[in-house]
Amino acid sequence: xxxxxxxxxxxxxxxxxxxxxxxxxxxxxxxxxxxxxxxxxxxxxxxxxxxxxxxxxxxxxxxxxxxxxxxxxxxxxxxxxxxxxxxxxxxxxxxxxxxxxxxxxxxxxxxxxxxxxxxxxxxxxxxxxxxxxxxxxxxxxxxxxxxxxxxxxxxxxxxxxxxxxxxxxxxxxxxxxxxxxxxxxxxxxxxxxxxxxxxxxxxxxxxxxxxxxxxxxxxxxxxxxxxxxxxxxxxxxxxxxxxxxxxxxxxxxxxxxxxxxxxxxxxxxxxxxxxxxxxxxxxxxxxxxxxxxxxxxxxxxxxxxxxxxxxxxxxxxxxxxxxxxxxxxxxxxxxxxxxxxxxxxxxxxxxxxxxxxxxxxxxxxx
Numbered sequence: 001x002x003x004x005x006x007x008x009x010x011x012x013x014x015x016x017x018x019x020x021x022x023x024x025x026x027x028x029x030x031x032x033x034x035x036x037x038x039x040x041x042x043x044x045x046x047x048x049x050x051x052x053x054x055x056x057x058x059x060x061x062x063x064x065x066x067x068x069x070x071x072x073x074x075x076x077x078x079x080x081x082x083x084x085x086x087x088x089x090x091x092x093x094x095x096x097x098x099x100x101x102x103x104x105x106x107x108x109x110x111x112x113x114x115x116x117x118x119x120x121x122x123x124x125x126x127x128x129x130x131x132x133x134x135x136x137x138x139x140x141x142x143x144x145x146x147x148x149x150x151x152x153x154x155x156x157x158x159x160x161x162x163x164x165x166x167x168x169x170x171x172x173x174x175x176x177x178x179x180x181x182x183x184x185x186x187x188x189x190x191x192x193x194x195x196x197x198x199x200x201x202x203x204x205x206x207x208x209x210x211x212x213x214x215x216x217x218x219x220x221x222x223x224x225x226x227x228x229x230x231x232x233x234x235x236x237x238x239x240x241x242x243x244x245x246x247x248x249x250x251x252x253x254x255x256x257x258x259x260x261x262x263x264x265x266x267x268x269x270x271x272x273x274x275x276x277x278x279x280x281x282x283x284x285x286x287x288x289x290x291x292x293x294x295x296x297x298x299x300x301x302x303x304x305x306x307x308x309x310x311x312x313x314x315x316x317x318x319x320x321x322x323x324x325x326x327x328x329x330x331x332x333x334x335x336x337x338x339x340x341x342x343x344x345x346x347x348x349x350x351x352x353x354x355x356x357x358x359x360x361x362x363x364x365x366x
Contacts, residue, residue, distance in 0.1 A: 049303060056305035059096045059298035064309050066090045067103055067294045075292075075313040079103050082297075097299045105292035105313055109284040111275045117177060120265040122314055122322065124288035125246075125277045127259075139256045140277035140285045143183075144243030145203070145264070146231035148176040149272035153232075176205040176226060176233050177266035179273070184321050185250055188257040196321045199249040202267075205233050218248045231274055242278045254280065261290070261314075263322050290314035 066087050070077055079085075082100035090098060111123055125140040153176070185197045201218070205226045222244045226233040237244050247254050264273065277285045291310040298305055 052301045052303045053305060055096060056298045056300040056303050057307070059091050059098060059300060060296045060305050060307040062090050063087055063098045063101050063296035063298060064294050064307055067101065067296070068309075068311050071103065071292055071311050071313060075315075076105070077103060077292075078105060095300055098296060099299050099304070100295070100297040102295045103292050103311075105289055107287045107289055109276065109286065111287040111289065112273070114270070114272045115264070115266050116270045117266050117268060120263050122261060122263050122290035122318070123275055124290065125260040125262065126285045126288075136256050136280055137283070138285050139258060139279055140260055141246060141254060141280045142237065142241050142243035142278040142282065143181075143246050143262070144235060144276040144278070145179055145181060145273065146228070146234040146276075147179055147266065147271045147273035148205075148226070148232040149230050150232050151230060152272050153270070177269040177271040178202060178204040179233075179235075179271075180265040180267055182263040182265075182322060183246055183249055184261045184263075184318065185246070185252075185258050188259055191259070191315070191318060191321070197250045197252060198321065199251075201244075201249060203233075203235055218244065221245065221248060231272070242282050243276065261318050261322075290318075 063084075070086075079102050082102065084090075084098045084101055087098055087101050113121065115121060125143070126138045180200065180202050182198065182200045184191075186192075186195055201222070203222070203224050205224060221238055223236045223238055224233055225236050228234050235244055246260065247258075260277075262275070264275065266273070275287055277287060279285050290313060292313050294307075294309045294311060296307050296309075298307075
């Protein structure tokens with residue numbers, strides 16, 4: 001029996017392909033529109049945050065300006081707590097707020113910082129820019145200057161084999177700087193052009209120079225040791241005091257009613273340094289910066305901005321004396337005392353520095 005094979009045909013409903021295309025296009029468009037919408041929202045949020053951030057910055061800067069005005073009227077003003085206090089009304093917009101404002105111009109018992117060569121900074125010793133009369137407890141008599149931090153400045157200090165005198169031996173110029181220290185003193189009654197006493201001391205690694213001082217005894221009193229840590233070089237006193245005698249540098253007797261300011265300037269190299277001062281009993285006295293450190297944080301919405309600034313509180317009379325100070329390598333009272341000597345190493349072998357002797361040294365003094 002012959003079987004008949006039937007051919008079955010499947011007929012697709014009309015419009016199915018069109019529906020699939022429409023669905024695909026719709027999905028693609030939805031993704032694109034969603035991406036555009038998300039991008040728009042993100043950009044709007046960023047624009048809003050930028051505006052709030054700028055407003056917060058302006059608020060913080062307003063706090064800085066308010067603090068500057070306060071320091072203009074009271075250079076000794078110090079504020080260590082964050083509470084805005086008298087500065088809460090700097091801005092009137094309830095959406096803007098100063099959350100923290102502080103100012104400091106004292107550095108307690110020591111001052112540490114960094115200076116590039118030939119750049120200077122001014123520092124007060126004790127209660128220099130207040131109207132408080134000094135006494136033995138807060139009048140500095142000894143000054144200790146330490147510099148060339150061994151882990152940061154990486155000095156190479158070596159000694160001549162015959163004299164053992166120290167000298168900077170690194171060909172990469174990472175040697176200890178020479179420290180130029182200018183000291184100004186004046187009576188507690190106030191500074192004027194006629195009552196200022198000035199002394200400049202220049203100290204190189206391994207040697208001491210009394211510089212432009214009124215008393216040559218400082219030359220035999222002041223020594224420099226460059227074998228310490230963490231600061232390689234430190235000014236010492238041969239009598240065992242914590243630093244060299246400031247009054248001896250000025251050639252004047254000790255007087256408790258004396259104010260002091262100093263200017264520190266490294267020569268020949270950049271350096272990290274530390275300043276310490278001590279009274280007649282070898283106890284530490286406060287170090288005060290010539291610049292007040294202002295720190296203001298402000299908030300607008302949920303965004304914060306912080307501004308840090310400095311305000312010079314150095315009286316112009318002190319600055320004028322510093323700018324007029326002269327320096328001489330010779331002691332003013334002793335024309336025969338030596339000037340500043342520079343030891344120049346001339347011996348090299350194929351670009352490598354070798355141990356030298358006095359015959360290899362050119363000494364230049366002026």
